[in-house]
Amino acid sequence: MKFGLNQKLMTVGTLALLIMAAILWFSNRGITQLSTDITLSKEMSNMQQLVNLMQEQSTQYKQNAPRDYESYNRDLKVFFTQLQDNLSTLKTQVESVAHQFYNRSSTTDLLLDGMLIEKNSQSFIAMEQASEIFDRGFREQIGDNPDEPRLEWGNDYILNDTSGLFSSISSAHLNFEALVEAQRKATVKFNWLAIGLIGLVMLLLFFWFNQTIVKRVIRVAKACREVALGNYGLRINDNSQDELGQLVEDFNHLSGRSKSILNLLNQLHIAPSKQQALEVIRQESRAIVNVSGVYLLLPNKESFACSLIASDQPQEELVGKSLLSNDTTIENILSKEYVLLSDLLSHTVSNKQAHFSKYLLNQTHAHSVLSLPIKSHNKSGVIVFTRNSKQGFQETQIQSLVSLSPLFAKALL
Known part of the structure; x- marks a missing residue:
């Protein structure tokens, strides 16, 4: 499958953008997860502070014992009321932090130690179980009896941490702090790595x-x-099939043609006669298209007469002979850039220029004829290229010959 330059740029650019987008997405997930974990860590710190406050209040309550009936009623209104509020808040916090931990995104956990993740999971499970036991x-x-609760017993239960709730909260807090730090x-390590990866992608993209x-x-x-400095024929090696490869191919063709034209110009310049110049033109034309013969026609009153012939099969009887049909004028021939006719179309074309070419087909016994007007100063003429092959002249070949017509005119007129 061949890709043009535009397709290559689109493909490489899309891949680079996808890679960078994936890196930035993962980095953003890591930062978001870290922010969520920091928030959860703060909630666990608040929960730990509440546990410390409850233990401190219970210690103070224990130090004030024994109590009389009046102090019991007072403690029932103050201490037990605060204790119930704190326990309700603590239960809500335990459920909240456990829920948040279980719903953490696991996208960036692959960057962490699996044992640390497992240790935290076990500590949160133990904390939830201890909370149920505590209740x-x-x-x-x-x-x-809600009116006369056994405050001493309940307080001792809290102080001794019989259910293990407070120790499990402390353990879960410490483990999660280690998780947040990890x-x-x-996250910091991956972000630096992300910066390096993006830089590497950009560097590779630049080199590519x-x-x-x-x-x-x-x-x-x-x-x-x-x-431009005269090193004609210079070639560039480039086997790519994209637009630049096509440009290189066109340059190589242009450079080669420039060298050929320069050689043609030199050969025409040193040609001792017009006949040899016409032979040089035939050889150059063969390099462009495999012509069988080249004829120079010069105006002779109201017609064109064959002046020179360069052909595989010389037809000397045509020299000096008028090759212009009676219904074709000189102006009609010279007004066109070129006239092309093949034997396949000769019976369908009826304009005056085509009459001239049909006439030449018969006279030169060719399958295809290309008549090319040439002009130099006040002189004019026609070069006729013939092909015996049924494969006629192509447009690119015609244009190459047309572009050389000034050189032909300078050498022959």
Whole structure:
């Protein structure tokens, strides 16, 4: 499958953008996850502070014992009310942080130690289980009478951390702090790596662009300057099939043609006679298209007479003979850039220029005839190219011969 330069740029650019987008997306996920973990860590810190406050209040309550009936009622209104509020808040916090942990995005966890993730999972599970045990145990300690709860028993249950809730909260907090720190280090490390990867992608893209386009354009520009300085025939090696490859191919063709034209000009300049100049023209024409003969026709009153012939099969009887049909004028022939006719169309064309070419077909016994008017100063004439092959003249071949007509005219007129 061949890709043009535009397709190559689109493909490479799209791949580079996809790679950079994937890197930036993953980096953004890491930063977002770190921000979420920091927020969760703050909530766990608040939960730890609440646990410390509850333990401090319970210690103070323990230090004020024993109590009389009056102080019991006072503690029931103050201490137990605060304790119930704190326990309700603590339960809500445990459920909240556990829910947030279980719903963490696992996209960036591959950057972390799997054992650390597993350790945190186990500590959160243990914290939830301890919270359920604590609820049942605390209700058992304070009794079934809501008006006269057993504050001493409930307080001892809290102080001794019988259910292990407070220790599991501390353990989960410490483990999660370690996870947040690992997440922070991994995020920073990956972001630096992302910067390096993006830089590498840009560098590779630059080198690819430089090798694929810039250097090739510079090579063509240098070659153009070389040809402009007279180094005709210079070629560039480039096997690519894209637009620059086509440009190089056209340059090589142009450079080769320039050298050929220069050689043709030199050969026409040193040709000792018009007959030899016509033979040089035939050889050059053969390099462009495989012509079988070249005829020079010069105006003779109201017609064109064959003046010179360069052919595989010389037809000397045509020299001096008028090759212009009676219904064709000189002006009609010279007014056209060229006149082309093949034997396949000779019976369908009826204009005056075509009459002239049909006449030449019969006279030269050719399958295809190309008549090319030439002019130099006040002189004019017609060069006739003939092909015995049924494959006629192509447009590019005709234009190449037309472009050489000034050289032909200078040498022959």
